[in-house]
Amino acid sequence: MSKKTLVTGVIGADVHAVGNRILALSLEEAGYNVVNLGVMVSQEEFVNAAVETKADAIVVSSLYGHGEIDCQGLREKCDEAGLKGIFLLAGGNLVVGKQDFTEVEKRYKAMGFDRAYPPGTTLETTISELRSLLGA
């Protein structure tokens, strides 16, 4: 079985580069083929990269609090581009201020995301959940 492919990047006008880099390296170490788009990635760039590489999941980072606005419509764009059933995950500082994360998660799931992670989620958590989602 060939490696599963993940597209990673920091969405929107967000320039926080370090966490995403660490995430990408860890995912690579965990045996994934990682297409890291870096910072300030638009929804279109995520979709285009996933189409060309036939990615299994898109792992979106957002650190600057505007993630919810930036992530709206990503699922619809994936559907439009024929990326049926691609897994969408988001993590970082997804919203501004201290909000109840179960609510935040609910809103992300309503947007079509399969997983949304609160600040402080460990890399191990993400990787083990990816394994169960992707079966590898």
Add this chain to the structure above:
Amino acid sequence: MRYLAVDFGSTFTKVTAIDSTEARILGTANAFTTITTDVMEGFTNALNELHAHIGEFRYEKLLCCSSAAGGLAMVAVGLVPDLTAKAARMAAEGAGAKVIKTFAYELSAEEQQEIYDINPDIVLLCGGTDGGNQEVITANAKLLAEIDRNFSIIVAGNKSAVRDMEASLQASGKRYVITKNVMPTFGKLDIEPAQTCIRDIFIERIIDAKGLSKVQEMTEFPIIPTPLAVLKGCELLSTGTKTSPGIGDFMAVDMGGATTDVYSMAKGSPTRDNVLLKGLPEPYAKRTVEGDLGMRYSLRFLMEAVGVENVAETAGVAPEAVAAWVAKCTANPETIAPENSEERRIDEALAHWGIAESVRRHCGTMETAFTPMGEVYVLAGKDMSATTAVVGVGGVLKNSSNPAAILAGAAATPRTMAMGSMLPESPQYMLDKRYIFSAMGLLSQADPETALTIMKQEISSLSEAPHGN
């Protein structure tokens, strides 16, 4: 050593006599290309013309390039427009082809028909990174195979899809080759293998199809597409040889009757701080062709693209006069504007704006993004703002009394800057008066040192041009 460089163009066959021991051009001449009967006729006529200028000239080696009979017409097919479709186009243009159209995603029935109508020499089929999307390229291979035209297909896409494609390609009876993926991993380009295939097919098949086999028999050097020869000449002038330095970064513009070619020799790295790079990496020696920006056959489209008011203002005439001139040239592409006439002013204004548009499409764009962390610049494509020279090649520029004013179309203006186009900000203008780039590109295969020396002498600097559009 005495070389003869020959360029079989769509209209003219141009010959250049070179003496490499003295490192100089002995003379140039041209005659009408005679592709419909026998190209040798035009070649002999041009040679006789040369003899009339410089006396008897016996060459020891013959070097040839050709853009006759429509040049090397190609269609590029990819998956995502900004990714493999763009990479396919870039590969084909860098190999000297005229890319008539670029297609993305699975081809529709209309697009199949369009390719049938274009009747290209070669289709470059790309799509998917290695191990990435297979469905689209596989489907497109089948759809291309169905088209009842005798084009060659170069497959340079997802390697994992090749097995599934071969059956339909074989059944089609078309010539096809499979080479390395133009984008093997995301965002990384590997276009040389595809370009080598384009060159090989040009030599094996196209030369014969365009009636140039007799010429090929006369020379040990392969006949190459003219734009590729120009690109080689530009690259040599920019980067130099093992022993002699080149002139560094520059751009060149070659404006013809049907198309405008733009060349940039530069890395195009950002010239300011805090810049984020987006999009595909671009080659150091980059060529683009604008099929809708030419001075005769496509003049109508040029006027539409640049705006009739802009042209009228530059020429100092009424917009109606511009429209009338364009209509006249479209009806009769042989039309030549008399010197010092209003028509000449209009023609030169059209050339100025055509160059502005083609250079704008070639260069990258810099956008300002406002982030909570402050201002960030996002660069897509090449930043050519610090480029110090723009070279005009042949054509309209050669015959103008003020070529620098036409070439000034390539320079940045307050408006292009506001739009984020990274055009040369204060370039010096130069002219390749005798159209030697292609000849020197050809000579670079045999004697790069001499070719560089001659170019440095021949490509002359023009006096300061008035700025501003």
